[in-house]
Amino acid sequence: MDAQVLSLMFDDLETQGWSARSGLFPAPLCSALYREALERREAADFRAARIGQGAARLEVNAMRGDEIAWIEAGQGTSAGADFLAEIDILRSALSAHFFLSLNAYEAHFACYEAGRFYLKHLDRFQRNQDRELSTVLFLNPEWTHDDGGALILYDPQENDRIIAEITPTLGTFVLFRSGDFPHEVRAPQRSRYSIAGWLKRTEAWRAAIDGLMSDASP
Ligand code: OGA
Ligand code: MN
Numbered sequence: 001m002d003a004q005v006l007s008l009m010f011d012d013l014e015t016q017g018w019s020a021r022s023g024l025f026p027a028p029l030c031s032a033l034y035r036e037a038l039e040r041r042e043a044a045d046f047r048a049a050r051i052g053q054g055a056a057r058l059e060v061n062a063m064r065g066d067e068i069a070w071i072e073a074g075q076g077t078s079a080g081a082d083f084l085a086e087i088d089i090l091r092s093a094l095s096a097h098f099f100l101s102l103n104a105y106e107a108h109f110a111c112y113e114a115g116r117f118y119l120k121h122l123d124r125f126q127r128n129q130d131r132e133l134s135t136v137l138f139l140n141p142e143w144t145h146d147d148g149g150a151l152i153l154y155d156p157q158e159n160d161r162i163i164a165e166i167t168p169t170l171g172t173f174v175l176f177r178s179g180d181f182p183h184e185v186r187a188p189q190r191s192r193y194s195i196a197g198w199l200k201r202t203e204a205w206r207a208a209i210d211g212l213m214s215d216a217s218p
Contacts, residue, residue, distance in 0.1 A: 149188030
């Protein structure tokens with residue numbers, strides 16, 4: 001992980017609550033992740049994405065049209081496992097710097113075929129507040145603005161005001177506060193690959209920390 005880019009991203013998070021920069025992860029890792037996404041898609045490992053959690057879980061293509069494949073830690077020598085290892089370093093650094101006590105991460109590859117999109121949404125669920133920071137790593141070599149598929153971030157206060165239009169080029173990495181920033185994925189002109197993930201502070205972890213804190217108070 002590039003220390004200079006990391007420090008710029010920390011500054012961005014501190015001043016604006018989001019950051020989008022390239023060069024945080026090594027280029028060979030990003031290319032390997034792209035190849036792995038293509039291979040897993042070829043192997044029919046991707047499934048239509050769903051909305052919500054538990055009983056509210058729905059497969060609604062009117063809202064989102066991507067196909068996803070979750071990245072699991074136990075996938076041996078895969079690029080996905082290398083990515084999770086990198087993210088774990090990022091998680092520790094963010095936790096220490098922002099006093100966030102992040103304890104978990106989940107992520108999936110996503111593919112939006114031409115014309116597919118994800119309408120404006122928040123990544124934090126109403127019933128489950130675990131998600132603190134959203135991460136998106138883009139995996140599209142030779143992608144230009146004309147290929148579409150931008151990730152649009154909206155102002156947390158003024159929900160109709162666009163604050164960023166991010167082109168999903170290979171290696172660009174985005175971080176934003178999951179509960180604050182509405183965002184959407186615009187339809188691309190050709191297949192668009194990314195890894196969407198969430199740094200979390202789980203319920204059990206929060207309860208444990210609260211327990212420790214109250215034990216420690218006089
Ligand atoms: C999501 C999401 C953005 C992207 O999956 O919640 O907003 O560019 N993804 O893949
Ligand atoms: Mn999202």
